[in-house]
Amino acid sequence: xxxxxxxxxxxxxxxxxxxxxxxxxxxxxxxxxxxxxxxxxxxxxxxxxxxxxxxxxxxxxxxxxxxxxxxxxxxxxxxxxxxxxxxxxxxxxxxxxxxxxxxxxxxxxxxxxxxxxxxxxxxxxxxxxxxxxxxxxxxxxxxxxxxxxxxxxxxxxxxxxxxxxxxxxxxxxxxxxxxxxxxxxxxxxxxxxxxxxxxxxxxxxxxxxxxxxxxxxxxxxxxxxxxxxxxxxxxxxxxxxxxxxxxxxxxxxxxxxxxxxxxxxxxxxxxxxxxxxxxxxxxx
Numbered sequence: 001x002x003x004x005x006x007x008x009x010x011x012x013x014x015x016x017x018x019x020x021x022x023x024x025x026x027x028x029x030x031x032x033x034x035x036x037x038x039x040x041x042x043x044x045x046x047x048x049x050x051x052x053x054x055x056x057x058x059x060x061x062x063x064x065x066x067x068x069x070x071x072x073x074x075x076x077x078x079x080x081x082x083x084x085x086x087x088x089x090x091x092x093x094x095x096x097x098x099x100x101x102x103x104x105x106x107x108x109x110x111x112x113x114x115x116x117x118x119x120x121x122x123x124x125x126x127x128x129x130x131x132x133x134x135x136x137x138x139x140x141x142x143x144x145x146x147x148x149x150x151x152x153x154x155x156x157x158x159x160x161x162x163x164x165x166x167x168x169x170x171x172x173x174x175x176x177x178x179x180x181x182x183x184x185x186x187x188x189x190x191x192x193x194x195x196x197x198x199x200x201x202x203x204x205x206x207x208x209x210x211x212x213x214x215x216x217x218x219x220x221x222x223x224x225x226x227x228x229x230x231x232x233x234x235x236x237x238x239x240x241x242x243x244x245x246x247x248x249x250x251x252x253x254x255x256x257x258x259x260x261x262x263x264x265x266x267x268x269x270x271x272x273x274x275x276x277x278x279x280x281x282x283x284x
Contacts, residue, residue, distance in 0.1 A: 156184075
């Protein structure tokens with residue numbers, strides 16, 4: 001069921017991945033400035049499988065913080081030790097960063113070593129016990145349920161466990177079915193989860209790539225969207241325009257239904273997120 005009516009313009013946040021090159025880093029600085037017109041609550045920065053982008057994540061977070069914006073680095077427990085996590089948190093604290101996204105994370109290809117933390121709930125608990133209450137901890141949520149989880153009820157309980165261990169709020173995996181989000185929120189509330197559950201939204205920059213992500217992560221793309229996109233073939237302008245329409249309508253329904261905020265997976269680009277927010281009335 002829809003949630004209680006939220007503010008007309010709920011807060012937004014935006015996710016980036018750490019660039020691999022100096023050129024990419026400079027480009028991202030421009031993207032951050034372009035998106036600053038939206039007054040995002042924070043910019044989050046991903047963390048590669050098994051911590052493979054640790055230094056790049058730190059550098060990107062530093063750049064965002066130096067530009068005067070709040071940064072929220074991702075932190076993965078896969079392949080991590082308690083000592084290593086404590087060291088990373090100390091580094092971030094020294095940079096004035098007190099917000100993070102705590103995840104289980106993915107194992108690097110060909111690796112079977114999970115590290116000292118099995119689940120994100122253990123990572124959240126470790127941060128709370130060793131760092132105190134002054135960190136704002138985001139965790140992941142899966143409206144269509146985690147792709148590795150066979151039973152929806154078990155996945156929902158894992159989510160509730162992360163919150164019980166000290167998470168302040170949650171960001172969902174991207175989706176295109178708003179009913180899945182509203183149902184997930186209702187079910188979480190029945191388990192006593194009271195923190196904000198923020199929908200994660202993926203602007204359609206490249207539809208073929210979106211399809212790959214969706215197949216990997218068990219995300220449903222509505223059949224009518226698939227057929228419409230396939231019908232455009234190589235008409236990039238029509239794909240772009242239709243994608244903006246689909247995502248804008250999704251965001252508006254979420255806002256009308258009471259979503260506490262919107263989190264955009266921007267893929268280090270600004271144009272589509274800006275246009276969607278313009279249509280939502282956030283910018284002129």
